[in-house]
Amino acid sequence: MNSQFIQSLIAGIFIGGLAGYLGSLMVAKKMALAGDALGHVALPGMGLALLLGIDISIGAFLSLFVGVIIVWLFGLRTPLPMETLVGIVFVASLAIGFLIIPQFELVEALVGDISNVTPLMAVVSVFLSLVIFFILRKLYPGMILINISEDLAEVRGIKVKLYNLAYLLLITVVVSLGVKITGSLLVGSLLIIPAATSRNLSNNLRQYSLISIFMGLSSCVVGAFLFQYFNVPAGPAIIIVSTIFFLLSLLLKKK
Amino acid sequence: MSRMLEVKNLSIELERNLVLENLSFGVEPGETLVILGPNGAGKTVLLKTLLGLLSHKGTIEWRKGIKIGYVPQSLPVIKDIPMSVQDFFELENISEEETKEILKSVGIKEDALEKGINQFSSGQFQRILIGWALVGNPDVLLFDEPTTGIDIGGEETIYNLLEKLKNEKNLTMILVSHDLSVVYKFAANVLCLNKKLICTGLPKEVLTKETLGQLYGSEVKIYKHEHE
Numbered sequence: 001m002n003s004q005f006i007q008s009l010i011a012g013i014f015i016g017g018l019a020g021y022l023g024s025l026m027v028a029k030k031m032a033l034a035g036d037a038l039g040h041v042a043l044p045g046m047g048l049a050l051l052l053g054i055d056i057s058i059g060a061f062l063s064l065f066v067g068v069i070i071v072w073l074f075g076l077r078t079p080l081p082m083e084t085l086v087g088i089v090f091v092a093s094l095a096i097g098f099l100i101i102p103q104f105e106l107v108e109a110l111v112g113d114i115s116n117v118t119p120l121m122a123v124v125s126v127f128l129s130l131v132i133f134f135i136l137r138k139l140y141p142g143m144i145l146i147n148i149s150e151d152l153a154e155v156r157g158i159k160v161k162l163y164n165l166a167y168l169l170l171i172t173v174v175v176s177l178g179v180k181i182t183g184s185l186l187v188g189s190l191l192i193i194p195a196a197t198s199r200n201l202s203n204n205l206r207q208y209s210l211i212s213i214f215m216g217l218s219s220c221v222v223g224a225f226l227f228q229y230f231n232v233p234a235g236p237a238i239i240i241v242s243t244i245f246f247l248l249s250l251l252l253k254k255k
Numbered sequence: 256m257s258r259m260l261e262v263k264n265l266s267i268e269l270e271r272n273l274v275l276e277n278l279s280f281g282v283e284p285g286e287t288l289v290i291l292g293p294n295g296a297g298k299t300v301l302l303k304t305l306l307g308l309l310s311h312k313g314t315i316e317w318r319k320g321i322k323i324g325y326v327p328q329s330l331p332v333i334k335d336i337p338m339s340v341q342d343f344f345e346l347e348n349i350s351e352e353e354t355k356e357i358l359k360s361v362g363i364k365e366d367a368l369e370k371g372i373n374q375f376s377s378g379q380f381q382r383i384l385i386g387w388a389l390v391g392n393p394d395v396l397l398f399d400e401p402t403t404g405i406d407i408g409g410e411e412t413i414y415n416l417l418e419k420l421k422n423e424k425n426l427t428m429i430l431v432s433h434d435l436s437v438v439y440k441f442a443a444n445v446l447c448l449n450k451k452l453i454c455t456g457l458p459k460e461v462l463t464k465e466t467l468g469q470l471y472g473s474e475v476k477i478y479k480h481e482h483e
Contacts, residue, residue: 030335148336151327205339208336
């Protein structure tokens with residue numbers, strides 16, 4: 001095993017586990033497709049980052065930040081549902097991304113390339129993943145209560161709007177990290193499939209979040225090995241492994 | 256102020272529709288008030304406004320320092336989340352011991368703790384919701400439509416349970432219902448509502464042919480006769 005592979009593996013383990021954890025909230029909140037939409041919104045920024053030679057996660061984050069603000073500004077001017085506005089911003093982003101990203105780099109932006117992980121990136125990914133994990137853990141019970149009923153949460157003194165804002169920000173950061181592993185097109189699945197698998201296997205919240213984390217990180221590990229030893233692109237490999245876990249969970253699912 | 260709740264000149268507008276107009280009433284400590292009215296009368300809106308969830312005109316004054324428990328009508332989403340009864344109570348940050356005690360007080364067996372929340376009948380689930388609202392020992396319980404979704408035959412016992420809790424814990428209760436029989440079962444004060452206040456006071460005194468006609472339309476008169 002070379003050091004490059006170990007760096008990729010470490011980044012994958014932490015980001016994959018974190019994405020699984022966050023995904024468990026998104027599946028519970030019926031926001032499963034938000035990650036996909038945001039992944040696409042990240043594309044123009046990733047393109048710029050590739051052109052300028054900076055880390056694509058930084059570009060992705062800036063792009064997402066601008067995208068979220070544009071959606072919000074649109075919302076102030078029209079009564080159209082949020083979903084529609086997100087739909088517009090996400091296809092527009094995709095189009096801009098295709099235009100500005102050079103052909104050669106396009107595939108990397110779309111499906112990710114973990115072999116590009118530098119030692120610094122690996123360290124930053126681990127650090128950010130841990131920070132976000134602990135914030136999420138702190139917010140988790142409140143988030144679950146908000147999912148169950150915003151009224152009930154509010155009566156219990158939870159600041160729902162603040163939680164939702166924090167939640168959106170966290171998704172933005174995790175998507176920015178995730179695009180490094182699976183690229184813009186596939187990052188949504190990194191969030192959703194582990195949680196869906198876990199939903200099939202768990203009986204309580206503890207199991208649900210633990211299995212989500214485990215599914216997220218183990219698909220990244222298996223995917224990274226497939227990449228290393230069989231030269232399969234890592235992003236698609238991770239998602240396929242994740243999907244196989246999901247299929248197995250359907251077989252094991254308790255009635 | 257000795258009253259638990261004092262509401263003055265309350266008006267609520269939702270999306271430019273006036274849902275409730277110029278409502279004034281009060282609730283005494285230990286009182287059970289049933290907010291009665293047909294569907295669409297604005298009962299749930301009133302309850303949510305009392306909880307501070309909706310903006311309004313006029314004043315709503317709760318007695319200082321009291322705690323309010325809220326039992327919602329239903330929680331459809333909860334069944335989509337893998338959650339045990341214990342998980343549900345842990346969202347409130349209380350110990351297993353307290354949870355067991357509360358479950359016992361609402362008539363749910365201790366061994367239910369590990370069970371998935373989606374494995375309960377709607378009647379049992381309502382008991383769990385009541386228990387959840389009791390966490391932190393509230394002084395007032397607000398309850399949205401206690402009869403909704405209760406198993407046939409189970410309805411009576413939910414009322415017995417509320418009666419028991421009220422006495423044990425010295426609770427003030429505000430219930431919302433469209434069901435006239437709730438008022439008689441509880442021998443409570445009633446506030447009849449249909450966009451505006453139609454009547455308020457003891458059921459025997461204020462539920463007359465006219466007020467019921469205003470509330471529900473004419474067919475309810477027969478029901479009232481049967482009861483008397």
